[in-house]
Amino acid sequence: MPRAIRLFVRAVDAMNRAIGRFAMYLIFAMLAVLLYSSLSKTFLLPAVWTLETAQFLMVAYFLLGGAYSMQLDAHVRMDLLYSRWSPKTQAVVDAITVLFLLFYLGFLLYGGISSTQYALEYDESSYSAWSPSMAPIKIVMCIGVALMLLQTLATFFRDVAKARGETL
Numbered sequence: 317m318p319r320a321i322r323l324f325v326r327a328v329d330a331m332n333r334a335i336g337r338f339a340m341y342l343i344f345a346m347l348a349v350l351l352y353s354s355l356s357k358t359f360l361l362p363a364v365w366t367l368e369t370a371q372f373l374m375v376a377y378f379l380l381g382g383a384y385s386m387q388l389d390a391h392v393r394m395d396l397l398y399s400r401w402s403p404k405t406q407a408v409v410d411a412i413t414v415l416f417l418l419f420y421l422g423f424l425l426y427g428g429i430s431s432t433q434y435a436l437e438y439d440e441s442s443y444s445a446w447s448p449s450m451a452p453i454k455i456v457m458c459i460g461v462a463l464m465l466l467q468t469l470a471t472f473f474r475d476v477a478k479a480r481g482e483t484l
């Protein structure tokens with residue numbers, strides 16, 4: 317594989333590893349918010365912001381950690397025939413299916429950018445009592461999908477190299 321592709325794969329892997337490891341700790345922030353919510357409902361006046369904050373943290377956890385999960389090959393895979401194939405055949409099939417994922421993520425990113433532009437332009441807010449701005453979580457959504465798109469491209473290059481008998 318060309319040097320530029322090797323550098324791209326290493327850079328994307330390093331970036332998604334760092335962001336994914338950061339995202340892992342968002343679960344503790346979400347738990348802290350939910351614990352505060354439980355305590356405030358028991359002993360104080362209930363806070364209106366806790367449920368949506370926990371939901372936003374969960375969305376960030378899920379979307380920012382998705383690319384790291386893909387990098388670790390930790391996604392669920394339906395394995396009827398796959399495990400019986402040779403590593404080379406697995407790499408060829410993975411490279412083909414990754415193209416479908418790239419197509420899907422491209423449309424998802426396009427829609428996410430459109431939705432984020434709308435949220436920024438019209439100051440969109442949630443329809444709850446707290447009514448937070450939706451732009452920050454939509455920006456996180458676009459970043460998460462873009463990271464997944466980059467990791468999918470890196471995975472495609474890795475699969476092509478594996479199919480050719482090389483390693484990246």
